[in-house]
Amino acid sequence: MTTPRLQLTGITKRYPGVVANNDVSLVVLPGEIHALLGENGAGKSTLVKIIYGSVKPDVGEVNFNGTAVHIRNPQEARELGISMVFQHFSLFETLTVAENVWLGLDKKLRLDEVTQRINEKAAEYGLDIDPHRPIHTLSVGEMQRVEIIRALLSQPQLLILDEPTSVLTPQAVEKLFVVLKKLSSEGCSILYISHKLHEIRELCTGCTVLRAGKVSGHCNPQEESNASLSRMMIGSEPPALMHNDVTKGDIRLDVNQLTLARDNQFGINLENVSLRVHAGEVVGIAGVSGNGQKELMYALSGEDTRADAGSIRVFDETSGYSVGKFSPTQRRALGLQFVPEERLGRGAVPNLSLAQNLLLTRSNAVGKFGWIRVNELKKLAERIIAEFKVKASGPNATAKSLSGGNLQKFIMGREIDAAPRLLIVSQPTWGVDVGAAAQIRGAILALRDAGCAVLVVSEELDELFEISDRLHVMANGNISPSIDRSQANVSLIGEWMSGLWSNHAPIVVEQPV
DSSP states (O other): OOOOSEEEEEEEEEETTEEEEEEEEEEEOTTOEEEEEEOTTSSHHHHHHHHHTSSOOSEEEEEETTEEEOOOSHHHHHHHTEEEEOSSOOOOTTSBHHHHHHHTSOTTSOHHHHHHHHHHHHHHHTOOOOTTSBGGGSOHHHHHHHHHHHHHHTOOSEEEEESTTTTOOHHHHHHHHHHHHHHHHTTOEEEEEOSOHHHHHHHOSEEEEEETTEEEEEEOGGGSOHHHHHHHHHSSOOOOOOOOOOOOOSEEEEEEEEEEOOSSTTSOOEEEEEEEEETTEEEEEEOOTTSSHHHHHHHHHTSOOOSOGGGEEEEOSSOEEEOTTOOHHHHHHTTEEEEOSOTBTTTBOTTSBHHHHGGGTOGGGBOGGGOBOHHHHHHHHHHHHHHTTOOOSOTTSBGGGSOHHHHHHHHHHHHHHTOOSEEEEESTTTTOOHHHHHHHHHHHHHHHHTTOEEEEEOSOHHHHHHHOSEEEEEETTEEOOBEEGGGOOHHHHHHHTTTOOTTOOOOBOOOOO
16 A cells, blocks of 8 residues: 555644644645545644644644654654645735745755746746845735745655635636646645535535544545535535625715825836725625735725825715825724734734734724723623634633634624714635625625625625625736626636737726715
């Protein structure tokens, strides 16, 4: 029999109040692409951190290439031939792409040699990135490319990928799959974590399913359906979304000829961006990461107040306000709630509790003379945890203690619970399981049906097609006209991502209400 590349036997890891992994066993063969599937909080991240040496198991054995190993840290894992791309990136924001990659490679290499290798890998695998850019200037999708290139440059025997396509476009996913299949054919084993069931069925030949920290099944996903995989993972199929017909109402957001120079040499200039969002509709923005979406979100949220005041107008019950110079707090007072793409650091403060993180957006939780209503915050956090099925020990749990998907559910719940008149969301279901994704998308549609205006930026086209009424595409700091969802398709939107939209019809031309 073939010696397994990786064999886990009886892995158990306990934390106070929770058993993250309970007697978990799995086998990954040389050249196999093996899926690790489970809902948010099922124990996937803990398990791969054990393999990578970031976490020590309480009980169990890890065998690599037939030899029992005790991996004390990620450096030892890399020396064995194990590389990992984390869902939450491990990058130093003040360093450049090349410098970050250099940290994980042989120190005998010079920085200029590393830069050359990055360019070669980027060209070979279609993962376009500038080695000289500082990490803090990159979008989430671009950071993910850096992590993937860094892992590929180490020439691993086992590559662990945690949600590698969560913010990649369909075209980029296709290129990545070509890369992974090539690596597999060359003998590299891949442990692949994803909530996108169609990806797992296309790419993987083996699958281990976790539920509540235990193995609930093994299968060949190519012999399964999305429905059967969902049942193994969460015990049921996710509910179907109801996209009701709603008459759109008054304008809630009017962006008119927004032109904004980049604030650093690696940013994107926004050029004459115009769009409108009405009450009772979801408007989606598609595009390859790094084409101006981040700059647009900063301008709309109030994090960047350099825009002309009149280029962004927000409307409340009585009148419109030119908010280009307004702070985030002033915009929230008009009913604008905002969910950024970066969960930790911008969406939530890692070391603060969930209750304390509500203070980021709930000024009414601060009473007279600046006293914080602690009990009120805890009750609100408890309600959000219950309503959005967030797996957390309670309102006092720190944000960083939650899995990525559960933190996303809490942040989305925090903004939706504020009953916004206008909700702007970036990457609403990044890294969440199929059940949670359906819940979040259903909540967005429920807001729309209740008369809220929703603007969604996402690099998942399937998501945008599922929830949007109209679509725009961003390319190189420009935005396309809007197109009705019924007239859009993957091929057309993919073409528009290259900026080629001028010759296409029919286009929905927005008229004032």
